[in-house]
Amino acid sequence: MVFILTVICAALQWVWNSQMPEKMRLYDGFWLLGIFAVTVTGVHLLLLNAKKGPGNSFITTFMVSTTLKFFFYLAVLVGFVLYSKDNRQTLAIHFLCYYFVFSALEVSVLYKEMRK
8 A cells, every 4th residue: 555655656746846847846755755655664564563462562652653753754854954955845845745645544554454
């Protein structure tokens, strides 16, 4: 599911870069997308492993991973804003879109897994 969403987001990123004016293009957006995909996959695998343990183990792991993931994403955003030559507003828009899309995916997939 993460792979399909990543491919869709990459296609939308390509369309964005081909349709928008030069100053609004985001060439580092593919790196940003890759970071989101790898992070969500890693956290998802960690949480699926924690699900096998006692009930408190999953809750603790979920809360810690969500907190660490949030701070990691903030560090990534700061790094991209400081070192990327792309438009900062475009970068922020893409970052927020990726954050929303991948968070919604993570929650929905985990909800389905927890119901099993």
